[in-house]
Amino acid sequence: EESRVIVVASTSKVPSAVIEIFPEVVYQDNLPIKSFDLDNIEFTDNGFSKECNILELESYKTIKELIQKSIDEYTYGFLSVSKDVSFYISRSWIINMKRQFFNSEYHNHANSFFTGVLYLELDEGSDSIQFKKKDEYRLLEFDYGEPNKYNQYEVSFFPKKNDLIIFDAKTKHRIGAHVADTPRICLAFEVFAKGVFGKKNIANDFNVGQLTIK
Numbered sequence: 001e002e003s004r005v006i007v008v009a010s011t012s013k014v015p016s017a018v019i020e021i022f023p024e025v026v027y028q029d030n031l032p033i034k035s036f037d038l039d040n041i042e043f044t045d046n047g048f049s050k051e052c053n054i055l056e057l058e059s060y061k062t063i064k065e066l067i068q069k070s071i072d073e074y075t076y077g078f079l080s081v082s083k084d085v086s087f088y089i090s091r092s093w094i095i096n097m098k099r100q101f102f103n104s105e106y107h108n109h110a111n112s113f114f115t116g117v118l119y120l121e122l123d124e125g126s127d128s129i130q131f132k133k134k135d136e137y138r139l140l141e142f143d144y145g146e147p148n149k150y151n152q153y154e155v156s157f158f159p160k161k162n163d164l165i166i167f168d169a170k171t172k173h174r175i176g177a178h179v180a181d182t183p184r185i186c187l188a189f190e191v192f193a194k195g196v197f198g199k200k201n202i203a204n205d206f207n208v209g210q211l212t213i214k
Contacts, residue, residue, distance in 0.1 A: 027074040029070045038185075071087050095188060099178060106130075106172045114166050119185075119186055120186065124159075127178055127184050128157060129156070131156075134172065169190065
């Protein structure tokens, strides 16, 4: 897919341009979910389900199918990953959060390729997930006039009910504060892959080769 070019105002006849190179991507969809079941699901004191494979439960079969469809659309359709590799949900859990007046710590996910969150119940316009640009050394900190996607180090996303987002597992993120009386209920999951990796990487170099994960 070609990089999107943003034209910037210029006094010259030929406009200058900004070319986006290696952009960070967050996939977003809204799923047609009518109901979900929390019966018989136990939670820890901080609201995390004790069950770490929620999507393997029979009551979540339809939701799992919808999520898997979005995973396939993101990986094969948008990223154009070869179908020599198949993606699957390796872990899934529910966060049933009551009032929390502070943000969680920034984190990412090891042992997975992608991370996803499905928002089942939330306070729209208030509840958020926040993303952070990877830490890099900066000699000096600039001050900016107007914030935009090129000069920010943190970005907040305010999802709606049944919104699904999927992003690279290495992306730093955290849960925003939740101040509503009603609980925020999210289903989080991790995505791994199996199959043949690097099938087209044929070379004499030792650092390029093919790998099969079953």
